[in-house]
Amino acid sequence: MSDQATLSRPVSTADPFSHGFLRDPYPYHEALREAGPVVWLERYGIWAMARHEQVRGALTDWQTYCSSAGVGLSDFRKEPPWRPPSIILEADPPLHTRTRAVLTRILSPAAIKVLRDTFEREAEKLIARLVEQREFDGVADLAEAYPLKVFPDAVGISEEGRENLLPYGSMVFNSFGPRNDLFDLAMANAGPVRDWIMSKCSRAALAPGGLGMQIFEAVDAGELSEDEAGMLVRSFLSAGIDTTVYGLGNALYCMARYPEQWSVLRGSPNLIRGAFEEVLRFEAPVQSFFRTTTRDVEVGGVRLGDGEKVLLLFAAANRDPRRWDRPDTFDVTRRAAGHMTFGTGIHGCVGQAVARLETEAILTALAKRVASFELTGEPERRLNNTLRGFDRIPLRVVPV
Ligand code: OVV
Numbered sequence: 001m002s003d004q005a006t007l008s009r010p011v012s013t014a015d016p017f018s019h020g021f022l023r024d025p026y027p028y029h030e031a032l033r034e035a036g037p038v039v040w041l042e043r044y045g046i047w048a049m050a051r052h053e054q055v056r057g058a059l060t061d062w063q064t065y066c067s068s069a070g071v072g073l074s075d076f077r078k079e080p081p082w083r084p085p086s087i088i089l090e091a092d093p094p095l096h097t098r099t100r101a102v103l104t105r106i107l108s109p110a111a112i113k114v115l116r117d118t119f120e121r122e123a124e125k126l127i128a129r130l131v132e133q134r135e136f137d138g139v140a141d142l143a144e145a146y147p148l149k150v151f152p153d154a155v156g157i158s159e160e161g162r163e164n165l166l167p168y169g170s171m172v173f174n175s176f177g178p179r180n181d182l183f184d185l186a187m188a189n190a191g192p193v194r195d196w197i198m199s200k201c202s203r204a205a206l207a208p209g210g211l212g213m214q215i216f217e218a219v220d221a222g223e224l225s226e227d228e229a230g231m232l233v234r235s236f237l238s239a240g241i242d243t244t245v246y247g248l249g250n251a252l253y254c255m256a257r258y259p260e261q262w263s264v265l266r267g268s269p270n271l272i273r274g275a276f277e278e279v280l281r282f283e284a285p286v287q288s289f290f291r292t293t294t295r296d297v298e299v300g301g302v303r304l305g306d307g308e309k310v311l312l313l314f315a316a317a318n319r320d321p322r323r324w325d326r327p328d329t330f331d332v333t334r335r336a337a338g339h340m341t342f343g344t345g346i347h348g349c350v351g352q353a354v355a356r357l358e359t360e361a362i363l364t365a366l367a368k369r370v371a372s373f374e375l376t377g378e379p380e381r382r383l384n385n386t387l388r389g390f391d392r393i394p395l396r397v398v399p400v
Contacts, residue, residue, distance in 0.1 A: 009302050015364060016311060017073075017177040017286070022383045025287065026328070029316035032127035037300030037373025038310070044073060044178065046290075050316035052323035053339070058291055058312055060345040062302035067150045067347060068092045072176030072290055072386075075309060081189075082175050083194065086238070087231045089347070094348065103350045106211055112353045115154055116361075121151050122360035129325055131369045135376060138256075138393030147211050147358060154354075156210020157200045157235070164196040168210050169242030170384065176289065191274035201233040211236060218240060236351075244355050246285035246389030251359060253393055254279050254330055255366075256373040257289045259300060261332050269295040275332040276359045281339035282330045285316040287388050289343065314340035315388065372398045 007197035012035055012279050014028050015021060021028050032050035049055050058065040064323045070076040070090055085091070088099045105111075126146055130136050144166065144244040152162055167189065174186035175364075199205060203226070206212035215229045215236075224232070265271050293308045305309070317340040319327040349355070374396045382391035 009129070010039045011042055012039050012048070013042055013228060014108065016041070016048070017182070017385050018315070019383060020266060022385075023381060024390070025159055025315060025388070026319065029313060029319060031318055032313065033316055034260060036302065038302050038304065041311070043194040044075065046311055048311040048313060049299075049302055050313045050318040050320070055312045055314060055317040055340050056212060056344060057299075058310060058341055059347070062092060062346050062396075064294055064297050066092050066294050067096070067291065068075075069292035069307075069309075070290065073178050073311075074175075075292060075307075077292075077307070084231070086115075086235050087228055088235050088350070089239070093099045093346070098223065100346070101221055102215060103232060103235070107351055107353060109353065112357055114223065115150075115354070116151070116357060119150050119357050119361045120364070122146065122359075123365040123375040127349075127362065127369060131397055135396045136301060138252040138379075138395045139245075139249050139351070139390050141383075142362070143245050143390075143393075146248065146362060147241050147244040147310065150358065151244070151348075151354070154210060154238050155212045155240070156207030157205065157212065157237075161196050161200075164193050165237065165241050168195045168197050168237065169245075172238045173242055173386040174383050175385075182383055182385050187234035195293070197234065197237055198230075200237065201230040203229070206233070206247075232394040237301070240351055240354065242387060243285055244382075245349075246359050246387045247280065248362060249357060249390045249393060250274070250283040250285055250388070251279045251363065252373070252395070253282060253390060256375050256395060258330050259372055261371075262331060262372060265363070266371070269364065270369050271332050272360055273336070273356075273365045274336060275363065277339060278330065278332050279283055279332055279337035279359075282316045283386055283388060284318055284339070284341040285314040285389055286341055288313050289386070312340075314343070361362055369400055370397045371400050374398065 012032060032048055037051055037054045040318045042050050042398055049058060068091055072080060076085060085096060130141060148165060170186040171190055173185045177183060203216045208290055212233045215232045218224045219226050219229045226394055265275055287313055291310050291312060293304050295306050297304050321327050375394060376396050377394040379390050380392040382389055
């Protein structure tokens with residue numbers, strides 16, 4: 001590394017995992033975007049990318065920005081991971097290629113079509129009940145209740161013990177950050193929660209025909225070992241709940257906060273698909289993931305060394321004025337495709353069709369029955385080292 005590059009590297013003292021940053025990340029995102037194409041975060045001795053071009057560039061170059069050293073702050077080559085690494089999220093080719101192929105097939109458009117009727121029926125049922133009730137908590141009663149019903153049903157796990165799914169998600173997504181207060185709180189009851197999750201990952205615990213058992217069918221076809229199949233069921237249970245819970249909560253929040261946008265949507269339900277993308281762009285439920293460099297690499301004139309951690313701020317890329325017009329405006333008519341919330345490249349969200357199905361089913365059911373949303377109190381945030389969303393959204397709905 002040349003002295004010139006060392007001297008000219010942009011530096012920030014920001015802590016992306018502090019309460020202040022997590023509560024209102026946008027001013028920090030702007031400062032990091034303006035600081036340069038890649039910025040050294042002194043607090044952790046890592047790099048951060050906040051511009052759309054560089055975040056996208058890193059996600060589409062898995063040879064230079066690998067996942068096998070972990071996609072959180074912790075470098076698996078230097079410290080032991082808190083759980084055995086995911087064989088899809090925290091893996092590179094060729095392992096990743098083999099595991100990804102199985103989940104791509106199980107979550108293919110044809111497979112999603114099979115889920116649609118049930119997901120729509122459950123959405124209708126839940127929304128009819130909540131509208132009748134008039135007042136409810138948008139988080140517990142809707143954003144949590146719906147995914148916690150339809151997704152475990154689709155995977156094929158028992159009803160008993162599902163209360164462990166959200167605590168496990170909290171462990172997983174907080175663990176991508178530093179060992180801070182949020183990490184410690186999430187890990188307080190880690191043992192029993194982890195044991196329950198692992199007990200649901202075996203062939204014997206899965207219903208025939210479900211998404212989980214379909215993974216074990218890949219063992220019979222010689223694509224995976226029995227242990228690998230269990231690990232991929234664990235991936236479903238790790239990635240499939242909290243992400244959609246936070247996403248649905250953020251969608252509700254946006255509709256309550258920007259009532260004119262809800263009116264536009266109700267008038268044109270064909271906009272629902274795009275509105276989901278705009279929610280993901282504007283209030284990204286997944287704020288960031290890390291990569292680790294596999295070689296020295298130059299980014300916009302700045303030299304990164306080999307084996308360095310890089311924080312990719314998806315949510316900052318989603319509001320980069322270099323990429324978006326009026327980035328801080330929530331606009332359901334905008335072309336929001338190209339946001340980074342699902343990532344992109346070989347690790348781009350494999351379950352995104354399920355997330356889309358869940359959100360579209362809920363928004364469609366709401367559009368039929370709800371003229372407007374009123375906040376009956378201030379929404380309360382739930383802080384998480386990776387996820388952005390709410391603990392409570394006190395709502396009253398005005399029926400059509
Ligand atoms: C995308 C994601 C998030 C969290 C966990 C996993 C995947 C996993 O594969 O375990």
